[in-house]
Amino acid sequence: MEKSQSLAAILKGPKNLCLEMRDIPDPGKNEVLVEVKACAICGSDFHLIDGHTKRARLPVVPGHELMGKVVDVGKNVSKDIIGNRFCIENHVACGECRYCKANRENLCNNSRSIGTTIDGGYSQHVIAPANKLVPIPDKLDDATASVMQTLATGYHVVNNRANLKKNETAAIIGVGPIGLCTLACAKQIGARVIVIDTVEDRLSLAKKMGADETINALEVDPVEKVKTLTDGEGAEVSFEIVGGNQSKTIQQSIDMLCKGGRTVIVGVSGIDIPIDFQPIQHLEKVIIGSRGHPYSFMPCIEHVVSGNLNISEMITHQIPLSMVEEGIKMMRERKDGAVKVVLIPNE
Ligand SMILES: [Zn+2]
Numbered sequence: 001m002e003k004s005q006s007l008a009a010i011l012k013g014p015k016n017l018c019l020e021m022r023d024i025p026d027p028g029k030n031e032v033l034v035e036v037k038a039c040a041i042c043g044s045d046f047h048l049i050d051g052h053t054k055r056a057r058l059p060v061v062p063g064h065e066l067m068g069k070v071v072d073v074g075k076n077v078s079k080d081i082i083g084n085r086f087c088i089e090n091h092v093a094c095g096e097c098r099y100c101k102a103n104r105e106n107l108c109n110n111s112r113s114i115g116t117t118i119d120g121g122y123s124q125h126v127i128a129p130a131n132k133l134v135p136i137p138d139k140l141d142d143a144t145a146s147v148m149q150t151l152a153t154g155y156h157v158v159n160n161r162a163n164l165k166k167n168e169t170a171a172i173i174g175v176g177p178i179g180l181c182t183l184a185c186a187k188q189i190g191a192r193v194i195v196i197d198t199v200e201d202r203l204s205l206a207k208k209m210g211a212d213e214t215i216n217a218l219e220v221d222p223v224e225k226v227k228t229l230t231d232g233e234g235a236e237v238s239f240e241i242v243g244g245n246q247s248k249t250i251q252q253s254i255d256m257l258c259k260g261g262r263t264v265i266v267g268v269s270g271i272d273i274p275i276d277f278q279p280i281q282h283l284e285k286v287i288i289g290s291r292g293h294p295y296s297f298m299p300c301i302e303h304v305v306s307g308n309l310n311i312s313e314m315i316t317h318q319i320p321l322s323m324v325e326e327g328i329k330m331m332r333e334r335k336d337g338a339v340k341v342v343l344i345p346n347e
């Protein structure tokens with residue numbers, strides 16, 4: 001019997017992304033087949049495509065910020081969900097290890113990752129575990145739903161890691177998409193937010209999305225400026241969300257804190273960076289890591305639908321899957337004001 005086929009962008013090796021027709025896969029036990037409606041391109045996809053993601057298993061279809069419509073179900077999954085739209089949580093934890101049992105599934109010992117170790121959303125169809133589906137209300141459009149993963153990352157950073165509170169001052173270094181989502185979540189709980197970047201376009205977008213103050217780090221010393229804006233004391237919380245060179249920004253994120261302040265490191269560069277640990281001891285400053293977006297899709301969807309969180313300014317482009325290479329280029333080069341480029345694989 002001939003199987004029907006659909007389009008997918010398959011990463012076969014570093015910088016070798018191939019658009020191909022391939023057989024539509026069958027859902028196995030506890031799995032569903034999803035027609036991908038929207039998949040946002042993410043900065044971390046560039047690391048994967050360039051060959052810098054160690055845990056990747058090639059060949060693989062990239063794309064971990066995805067949503068779509070269930071079109072078939074495997075064994076043990078109710079047919080009632082066929083036709084419904086869902087976000088797909090890309091991080092697939094085992095549910096059994098000590099971390100999963102302690103409600104820290106983002107630290108799971110045996111996790112798999114859609115779009116990195118198993119096929120993702122740069123594709124017209126994808127297989128997903130049924131327990132990773134998050135229902136989407138009608139009010140939420142496809143493109144916005146695909147960006148819930150980025151928003152959930154910012155939500156986890158602000159609410160679960162920094163434990164940011166109303167009226168605290170937070171400084172965000174780096175407003176790429178995760179930085180902008182962190183800004184949106186920090187404003188949602190009523191914090192005062194100072195945003196630092198080196199790109200003027202991004203600073204004005206941050207302003208539109210609610211930043212109280214913006215600092216261009218090419219023009220002024222961001223540490224001094226944050227202190228001036230906080231009566232000489234520093235911010236209670238800082239977020240380091242720099243995607244590229246962090247050689248200065250990690251130390252800055254510590255130095256711009258008030259005594260007892262906390263910094264959350266979200267950016268990843270993988271290089272060795274010397275840090276002055278004296279303020280950690282002497283001034284009781286705290287360095288916190290943040291990984292992923294555990295248990296954060298649902299609250300984000302609720303906040304967006306109720307109008308408490310708005311990230312629509314961030315979604316700058318929607319393009320067909322056949323234009324995936326152009327989309328990646330646009331985001332890498334920040335061409336045409338590109339912030340979030342969303343693939344629409346089934347038009
Ligand atoms: Zn991502």
Ligand SMILES: [Zn+2]
Binds near residue numbers: 094095098108111
């Ligand atoms: Zn686990």
